[in-house]
Amino acid sequence: MRGKLKVAVVKMTGCAGCQMEFLRLEEEFMELLENVEIEYFVMAKRDNHPGPYDIAFVEGSISTPRELEELRELRRQAKTLVAFGDCACTGCIPSILNWVPPIASSRVYEDFTAIHSRKESFQRILPLSEFVDVDVHLRGCPPHKDTILEVLKAGLLGVKPWLRLHPVCVECKLKENNCLLTSEHRPCMGPVTAAGCGAICPSVGRVCEGCYGPMSDANAESLAKVFMEECGLSKEDVVRKFRKYAGASRAFIKVAGGV
């Protein structure tokens, strides 16, 4: 064990759900304070300090020059840079925007240029790894708080965190759920989705929507074929399913792009 861990929690373009999951460490909070020094966390504190940090949790994707500048500075200041949640890892739901022609989004504001000249936006939702090296991809929308604890514990012990990249199916079997895909022919994303949630959706009778992004070696094309041949989905349905939490990821981009 080492001294107190210097931690930063930073928000880029996201929904704050990951920070909220961090704050959901309610039972662990007091003990956490003994081992962790929160140096930077604007949503939670007023006195925030510049680095260096042992761990920087970065929630959200990068969509403005200001955020890009901040990310590069964080990379310089942080020993371990954590892409905190799906937006940071894969762009998540807001990344659906990347498939929308820019003209449609500019219609959202009547006079886009008036704001744009003062507050720039790339109008693209890009994950952190597009710009800097990322040490840990903490997946999920949001990442379960136990996985946040795992990253903090690993930081204290000076080891790599153990995060699961096997499919949701493993957790689903451990819960002894009936397989929605093979027995009911429902379009479940479990076979290509990274575990970590505890297979919560199939456990409440709903297909996995893929909110932890692709598992390692995910075979998206094969699952897409099953969806069309055995679950009765159209090609458009399949594109929508993959163009959701991680459409631009290497594993999903072919199917999400409609190729």
Next chain:
Amino acid sequence: MEKNIRVDYIARVEGQGELIIKVVDGAPETVQFGIFEPPKFFEAFLVGRDFREVHELTSRICGICPVPHQIAALRAVEKAVGIEVDEYTRQLRRLMNFGSHLQSHVLNLYLLAAPDYLGFESAIPLARENPQLIKKALTLKKLGNDIVEVVGGRAIHPVSAVVGGFTHIPGKAKLEDLKKRLMEARKSCEETVQLFSELNLPEYERNEEQIALTHRREYPINEGALRSTGGLEAGEDEYRKYVKEVQVDYSWAKHSILEGGGSFMVGPLPRVNLNYSLLSDGAKGAAESAGFKPVVHKPFKALLARAIEVLNAVEQSILIIENLPKGKTVREDTFKPKAGFGCAVVEAPRGLLYHAYRLNEKGLVEQADIVTPTAMNARNIEEDLKGYIPTIADLNEDEMALRCEMLVRAYDPCISCSVHIQRIR
């Protein structure tokens, strides 16, 4: 004399906002509550998405209030395709939203706002000084999160609420356990109301218009009619008739104004003011003891109203669990597409939330329109700052900045919500 107040990144609120204020001889010359949180263009990319996934997508507008976003989207979509949910679903959705309000309110009260009044930079040194207080807060916050998890399958971005109902019925044992914990939590909630009645909240007053949902027989949270302290009475379908949006060049959030009027306030203060008689018995008693007499027009007292709503949320949740009718589950793909238009107004922790969708015959979104409470409050926050600043103009710039931040925090703004609130024309 000129004073310049600049808060580059407002702390202890959700999202990325700033304050730019210029005061000349004690009078505010410039007051900007700017939002540099990047827009996420939800209304743009929702076009072409399936009606059964709209609530799942819009949940991701906000990690603090995913539940009201889901419920607003579900209700709007259900209206568009003509689905009426049963009483069981209606009550479970209420329970889930009260849980959401509980966790959000406790977060604001104890972790974001209270440190200002108790002399701390954040809840972290406060927890070291007064661990009992923060432990109490965290227990209440966890209870709110656990309600959402038991009903919705996950605390943040729940999974089991779908078009037409729930895919899962919470077990009796789990509901009974929640009820037991809710009963035990009453005392902490009463202490919360007492704490915020004793905190010396500034008495600054401004006669702004306040809007909330109202209901005939239950404390409104997921449905109701629009009513204001200025005499507005309208159905949720008429929301767009009365509320207009204007763009300002220093913020990604558009400002809402009333048709033919000015800015207005939404949130706990308008809700308690306009629904005082519908508060739970304990909450009403606590409000009386705290000296809360409607109609209160003091923006800092939103903190007291929020504390009253903490107790109200706990007691309403107990009532729902005790009287929950029987019901059954639905599948996420039970209902078939249909063309139509539907809109819904619900109460998010921070106030009114409006969702509207036009669907085509395949059930795909053709048009989406979302207005969030922080967007509605943005102009009113500025108006309040303008009125408040002359009363604190003899303080130095740092002290003034802190006071202005405290006023903003009383609104508990959720900036992530506010930046994709725009309609595609």
